[in-house]
Amino acid sequence: xxxxxxxxxxxxxxxxxxxxxxxxxxxxxxxxxxxxxxxxxxxxxxxxxxxxxxxxxxxxxxxxxxxxxxxxxxxxxxxxxxxxxxxxxxxxxxxxxxxxxxxxxxxxxxxxxxxxxxxxxxxxxxxxxxxxxxxxxxxxxxxxxxxxxxxxxxxxxxxxxxxxxxxxxxxxxxxxxxxxxxxxxxxxxxxxxxxxxxxxxxxxxxxxxxxxxxxxxxxxxxxxxxxxxxxxxxxxxxxxxxxxxxxxxxxxxxxxxxxxxxxxxxxxxxxxxxxxxxxxxxxxxxxxxxxxxxxxxxxxxxxxxxxxxxxxxxxxxxxxxxxxxxxxxxx
Amino acid sequence: xxxxxxxxxxxxxxxxxxxxxxxxxxxxxxxxxxxxxxxxxxxxxxxxxxxxxxxxxxxxxxxxxxxxxxxxxxxxxxxxxxxxxxxxxxxxxxxxxxxxxxxxxxxxxxxxxxxxxxxxxxxxxxxxxxxxxxxxxxxxxxxxxxxxxxxxxxxxxxxxxxxxxxxxxxxxxxxxxxxxxxxxxxxxxxxxxxxxxxxxxxxxxxxxxxxxxxxxxxxxxxxxxxxxxxxxxxxxxxxxxxxxxxxxxxxxxxxxxxxxxx
Numbered sequence: 001x002x003x004x005x006x007x008x009x010x011x012x013x014x015x016x017x018x019x020x021x022x023x024x025x026x027x028x029x030x031x032x033x034x035x036x037x038x039x040x041x042x043x044x045x046x047x048x049x050x051x052x053x054x055x056x057x058x059x060x061x062x063x064x065x066x067x068x069x070x071x072x073x074x075x076x077x078x079x080x081x082x083x084x085x086x087x088x089x090x091x092x093x094x095x096x097x098x099x100x101x102x103x104x105x106x107x108x109x110x111x112x113x114x115x116x117x118x119x120x121x122x123x124x125x126x127x128x129x130x131x132x133x134x135x136x137x138x139x140x141x142x143x144x145x146x147x148x149x150x151x152x153x154x155x156x157x158x159x160x161x162x163x164x165x166x167x168x169x170x171x172x173x174x175x176x177x178x179x180x181x182x183x184x185x186x187x188x189x190x191x192x193x194x195x196x197x198x199x200x201x202x203x204x205x206x207x208x209x210x211x212x213x214x215x216x217x218x219x220x221x222x223x224x225x226x227x228x229x230x231x232x233x234x235x236x237x238x239x240x241x242x243x244x245x246x247x248x249x250x251x252x253x254x255x256x257x258x259x260x261x262x263x264x265x266x267x268x269x270x271x272x273x274x275x276x277x278x279x280x281x282x283x284x285x286x287x288x289x290x291x292x293x294x295x296x297x298x299x300x301x302x303x304x305x306x307x308x309x310x311x312x313x314x315x316x317x318x319x320x321x322x323x324x325x326x327x328x329x330x331x
Numbered sequence: 332x333x334x335x336x337x338x339x340x341x342x343x344x345x346x347x348x349x350x351x352x353x354x355x356x357x358x359x360x361x362x363x364x365x366x367x368x369x370x371x372x373x374x375x376x377x378x379x380x381x382x383x384x385x386x387x388x389x390x391x392x393x394x395x396x397x398x399x400x401x402x403x404x405x406x407x408x409x410x411x412x413x414x415x416x417x418x419x420x421x422x423x424x425x426x427x428x429x430x431x432x433x434x435x436x437x438x439x440x441x442x443x444x445x446x447x448x449x450x451x452x453x454x455x456x457x458x459x460x461x462x463x464x465x466x467x468x469x470x471x472x473x474x475x476x477x478x479x480x481x482x483x484x485x486x487x488x489x490x491x492x493x494x495x496x497x498x499x500x501x502x503x504x505x506x507x508x509x510x511x512x513x514x515x516x517x518x519x520x521x522x523x524x525x526x527x528x529x530x531x532x533x534x535x536x537x538x539x540x541x542x543x544x545x546x547x548x549x550x551x552x553x554x555x556x557x558x559x560x561x562x563x564x565x566x567x568x569x570x571x572x573x574x575x576x577x578x579x580x581x582x583x584x585x586x587x588x589x590x591x592x593x
Contacts, residue, residue: 075435095438103436108429113360114353122353125346126439169437 023050026173026204027072032081033228034067041067043228045081051172054195054205056219056236058212058315064228065208066106069175072206073103086172099128102171104162106178112151116142119150120164127169136164140194156187163191167198174198177208192218212312222311226319239314247286251301252276253294261297265289346439350447358451364417369459371412372405376463380471392535395563399474400533402467403558407492407528407551409459413452414496415503415521421448422504423513431592441592449497456493477564484561491575492554496524498582499550505589527552550578 027049034042042064049055059065070076072083074090074097083090088097110119120137124130137146140160145153153161159179166174176195180188195218199205209215215222216236224232224239232239254276262271267289268282278301280290287306294301339347358364379385385397392400422445425431431441467473476482499520507513527534528551534542546552553574557567 073436095440098436098438105429105432105436108433108436110433111353111357111425111430112428113357118353118356122346122349123437125342125349126437128342128438165433 023052025049026051026086027055027206028082028084029068029072030082032068032071032083033079034064034071034076035079040228042071042078045223045225045228045230047223047230047233049204049206051204052199052202053220054199054207054218056215056222057206057208057225058210058215058222058311059225060210060319063225065210065225066177068225069103069177069206069208070105073097073101073175075105099169100172102166102169102174104166104174104176104179106181108162109158110150110161110165112149114150115147116150116153116157116161117146119161120146120168123165124168129170131168131170133164133168136168139197140164141190155182156184156190159183159187159191160194163194163198167203171203173204173206175206175208179207179209180211180214188214212315216311224315224318231318232314236311236314239311239318247281247283248307249280249282249287249290249304250307251278251290251294251304253278253299253301255299257299258297261293261299262290265293343439347443347447350439350443351450354444354447354451355454358417358455364413364421365455367416368409368412368455369462372409372459373462373466376402376405376466376471380467386471392533395474397533398467398471399562400529400535400559402463402473403555403562404529404533405463406460406489406558407554408525408530409456409463410489410493410496410554411521411524411528411551413456413459414493414498414500415517415524417455418448418452418497418500419503419507419513419517420510422501423507423510426504426591426593427509435592445501445590449501452497452500453493456489460489474562476561481561481564484567485558487572488554488557488561488567488575491572491579492550492557494579495550495554495575495582498579498586499524501586501590502582505586505591524549524551528555548574550575 025048027047029048030046032042032045033040045064045068047055057065057068067076071078071081072085072090074094077091085097086100088100090097114122116137117133120133124133137143140163142157142160142164145157148157150158150161159182163176163179166176179195180191183191192214195205195207207215207219219236221234222232222236222239223230257271257273257278262268262280265282267284267286268280270281272279272281280286282289287304291301291304379398379401385401388394388396425444431444434441434444464473468475476485503513503516503520507516525531527546527549534546534552534555537543546556553571557571557575560567
C-alpha cells in the first residue's frame, strides 16, 4: 500500500491501531534523570508508550521535554534511569535505534544550498529500507518546492521537509519535537492532519509540544512535564476533568435575580453578576438546576453557555500546584 | 586496509558517495572556496609565467628562476586554501545551523560529514595542484624532477602538507564555537602560514635568521622547502617530512579531542 493511500485511509485505521490496553509498549522510560552541571534538566521521568499511540509530552520551555526525548533517542546519556525503545538500549544500540526511530528535532537543518529533492535522496540513502522519497515529497505537498534550496523554503515548508526526513527511513516510531512552533494556524492544522495520517500507517508518534490545543486535538495520552518531573499522565480529556474543581454556567438576563434564588441551590457554590451577564459556579448537574430555578421564578435567560475545562486549565491547575513555580512560562 | 574500512557495506558506500557528491554540489554553488583554492593560484601562475623576467634564472635566488621557485609556493597555498579557507567555516556553519545535529539522529553519524568534507578538500587540492603542474610545465616551462624519486618526494611532501593543513582546519573548526570565530581564527592562521610558504616574497630574499628558523618548524615553510628541493632534484632529507607528519598527527589528534558536534 502506498503512503498516500495509507494516509488517506486515516480515521478508520487510526481507531484500530490507536493504543488500546492490549498494544505492547514500544517505549519504556523509568526514573530518568539528567543533569547539566548544577542544573537538573530531568529529575524523575517515567512513562510507557504502547504501539500505535500518539503520545504527547507537554510542558513549558525548559521543563525537560527536549532532554527527555534526546535521552529516548540516544542523543544523550541519562545520569540515571532505564530506557527501552523497541527492545533496544538507546545508547548501546544507537545505530539500530536510528534505523527504526525517525527523529525531528528543534534547531536542526540541512545545508542552505541543498535542494529538497537532494536532501530527501541523501537521507534515504542512510537507511536500510527507505521509503519512496518522491512519494513522501508529494504526500507532504513539497512537489513544487523540490528543486528549491533549503534556505529559500518557507517556515512551513522547512517543517514539512523535516517530517519527510523523519519518515524517510520508514520508522516504527516518529519523535517530533515542537513540530508546529512558528507555523501559521492553517499550516498548523495541515500538519495535524498529516500526523494523524502518519499514525494511520501504524507509526507510533511521540509529540513534544507546548501547545495545549495541539496536544488536546492529537494525543491519545499526554504526559505533563514540569520541573523535570511528570506532573500528570492521562488522556487529555481525563486530565482536563481531573483538574477542574467545578463547572460554570454563564447566561445573560436583563431582569434582577431574587436573592438566594441560585445561591441556595445545593449544586451552586458561587454566583457573580456583571451587568446583564451572570456566571454561576458549582458542581453536579449544575445546568439543569440553574435552568429549572430560573424557569420556576419566571426569569428569562439568554445565551446559556456551559464551560468545561480544557487541557490548558488542567495544565495551569496541575503545574501551579508545584511550589517552585517560575515566571518564564511559555504559553 | 583497516577493519573499519572493510566493514563498510555497499549501502554505506553509496551513502558516503552521495554525501561527497552533495558537498561538491554545494561547493560549486558557493564557489568562493573554488576561487581561492584553484582560481587564485592559477591566476598567479599565469601572471608570473607570462613575465619574461621571472622565468629567467636569477643569481639572487641561487641560479633558478623566480617562476620555478614560486610554483611550489602556489602548491602549498592550494593546500592552505582547501584546509583552512573552506573547511572550518563550513563545519562551524553546519554545527551552528543544526546540520550536524540533524544527521546525528540518523543511522549515519555526523562524523561522516566531516569525512566527506575532508574528501572534498582533497579532491579540490588534487585539481588545484594538477592544474598548476600541468599549466606550469605545459605552458611556462616549469622545471620538473628528472627521475621517479623526485616525483615520489613531491607526492609525499604534498600528502603530508595536506594532512597538516587539513588537520589545522579541523582544529580551528573544533575550537571555534561560531562561523564568525572560525573566520577570525582562520585569518589569524592563514596569512602567517601563507607568508612562510613564500606567497608574498620568496623567503630566500629575506635574509633573516629568525624568519628562516620559524620557516623550519611551520608546516608551510617546511612543505615549501621539501617541494622546492624535490623540484630541483635534491633530497629534502627525512627531517622536514617528520616535522610535517608531527603537525598532521598533532592537529588531527587535538581536533578529535576537542571537536563538538553541538
